[in-house]
Amino acid sequence: xxxxxxxxxxxxxxxxxxxxxxxxxxxxxxxxxxxxxxxxxxxxxxxxxxxxxxxxxxxxxxxxxxxxxxxx
Amino acid sequence: xxxxxxxxxxxxxxxxxxxxxxxxxxxxxxxxxxxxxxxxxxxxxxxxxxxxxxxxxxxxxxxxxxxxxxxxxxxxxxxxxxxxxxxxxxxxxxxxxxxxxxxxxxxxxxxxxxxxxxxxxxxxxxxxxxxxxxxxxxxxxxxxxxxxxxxxxxxxxxxxxxxxxxxxxxxxxxxxxxxxxxxxxxxxxxxxxxxxxxxxxxxxxxxxxxxxxxxxxxxxxxxxxxxxxxxxxxxxxxxxxxxxxxxxxxxxxxxxxxxxxxxxxxxxxxxxxxxxxxxxxxxxxxxxxxxxxxxxxxxxxxxxxxxxxxxxxxxxxxxxxxxxxxxxxxxxxxxxxxxxxxxxxxxxxxxxxxxxxxxxxxxxxxxxxxxxxxxxxxxxxxxxxxxxxxxxxxxxxxxxxxx
Numbered sequence: 001x002x003x004x005x006x007x008x009x010x011x012x013x014x015x016x017x018x019x020x021x022x023x024x025x026x027x028x029x030x031x032x033x034x035x036x037x038x039x040x041x042x043x044x045x046x047x048x049x050x051x052x053x054x055x056x057x058x059x060x061x062x063x064x065x066x067x068x069x070x071x072x
Numbered sequence: 073x074x075x076x077x078x079x080x081x082x083x084x085x086x087x088x089x090x091x092x093x094x095x096x097x098x099x100x101x102x103x104x105x106x107x108x109x110x111x112x113x114x115x116x117x118x119x120x121x122x123x124x125x126x127x128x129x130x131x132x133x134x135x136x137x138x139x140x141x142x143x144x145x146x147x148x149x150x151x152x153x154x155x156x157x158x159x160x161x162x163x164x165x166x167x168x169x170x171x172x173x174x175x176x177x178x179x180x181x182x183x184x185x186x187x188x189x190x191x192x193x194x195x196x197x198x199x200x201x202x203x204x205x206x207x208x209x210x211x212x213x214x215x216x217x218x219x220x221x222x223x224x225x226x227x228x229x230x231x232x233x234x235x236x237x238x239x240x241x242x243x244x245x246x247x248x249x250x251x252x253x254x255x256x257x258x259x260x261x262x263x264x265x266x267x268x269x270x271x272x273x274x275x276x277x278x279x280x281x282x283x284x285x286x287x288x289x290x291x292x293x294x295x296x297x298x299x300x301x302x303x304x305x306x307x308x309x310x311x312x313x314x315x316x317x318x319x320x321x322x323x324x325x326x327x328x329x330x331x332x333x334x335x336x337x338x339x340x341x342x343x344x345x346x347x348x349x350x351x352x353x354x355x356x357x358x359x360x361x362x363x364x365x366x367x368x369x370x371x372x373x374x375x376x377x378x379x380x381x382x383x384x385x386x387x388x389x390x391x392x393x394x395x396x397x398x399x400x401x402x403x404x405x406x407x408x409x410x411x412x413x414x415x416x417x418x419x420x421x422x423x424x425x426x427x428x429x430x431x432x433x434x435x436x437x438x439x440x441x442x443x444x445x446x447x448x449x450x451x452x453x454x455x456x457x458x459x460x461x462x463x464x465x466x467x468x469x470x471x472x473x474x475x
Contacts, residue, residue: 003231008229011364019377028374029375035367036371039367039368046357051260053262054261055262056261
């Protein structure tokens with residue numbers, strides 16, 4: 001699942017490009033299709049989302065280089 | 073003290089008559105006996121009390137216990153303040169004027185008259201807290217950690233939100249509820265920490281350190297209510313520096329209206345409550361959905377506009393094509409009319425209309441010659457509006473011009 005903000009940023013860029021640039025119909029159609037797809041995915045992410053909660057274990061990591069343990 | 077002390081088994085002290093009779097193993101006091109007695113007398117005669125004076129010779133031991141003297145112009149007393157009493161206090165400095173609440177006693181091992189301190193208040197303006205706060209704030213300012221330019225923008229659509237707080241506090245419940253309602257797209261990473269008590273400072277620092285290495289977009293440092301004294305961990309310079317060093321934006325939700333903590337000052341945003349922190353950290357899903365709707369409309373409109381000139385060209389071309397075809401059709405129609413007029417002129421019906429008739433036998437064969445029409449033969453005669461039966465009458469008159 002692509003990151004939501006990236007999804008939305010790309011979608012906004014597509015809309016701006018379509019609105020401001022003089023494009024071939026071919027190119028415009030391609031952008032439009034991509035925009036519609038990204039919009040669909042973004043909506044899906046918003047509607048279907050359910051909060052995930054993780055708790056980082058309260059264990060002191062012996063070395064500072066290793067990643068902290070994550071408990072699902 | 074006017075009355076002489078009279079220990080149980082000893083002869084009276086200070087009696088002028090028999091001064092030397094008690095200078096014996098039986099008569100003399102041991103050091104322990106004297107100090108124990110002095111301790112008892114002092115503790116009985118001087119209950120815990122407030123004392124004012126100046127701090128001198130301050131020393132904090134590794135154990136966390138504090139040792140110092142309290143003095144005025146002419147006297148001084150040794151003081152001890154144990155770690156379990158001082159952990160939430162900023163460290164005082166020599167020369168500071170203070171009020172202490174202490175129990176006077178004797179430290180028998182050293183024979184010292186000493187005060188065991190349970191409360192320490194500064195008489196400096198704003199108190200000890202304020203002083204330590206200003207000192208730490210000055211240090212943080214000097215290092216540029218309070219610069220407004222350092223404040224980072226919060227990410228508009230966070231993927232991962234970390235929370236450092238007490239695992240069983242109301243703060244965590246509130247944050248979880250708000251994020252769940254507004255932005256369930258995110259993942260909530262909870263890093264439990266002790267936010268009050270002796271270990272709070274170390275615990276918060278350790279939690280921050282763990283989060284530093286996680287891919288987190290925004291961090292909420294929260295405290296679940298409590299008294300003003302519980303704020304001390306968030307006024308620790310060590311915690312403040314750890315917060316300032318976090319790689320992601322930090323929202324502080326220490327939740328005290330009147331007291332701004334050092335943690336609040338270094339954080340990228342100060343929220344009045346944990347719920348407010350969670351709101352600040354998240355967009356509202358409903359609003360984002362509405363924004364998506366608007367984007368969808370703009371997308372459709374933009375495509376319409378982008379394709380408009382193509383459509384217009386197509387329409388123009390279509391019109392020309394139609395006009396062209398119409399023209400061609402018109403010409404063809406005219407031609408057709410002309411042809412059909414000529415055709416009409418040639419039509420046998422036109423000939424019949426002019427008064428000619430066609431003779432045919434019963435089989436429909438056209439009878440064109442005299443020889444085909446012997447006298448008495450019956451035949452059919454086609455005229456313009458129908459057919460009649462006929463019989464050849466005698467009297468042949470051949471026409472020389474026809475072969």
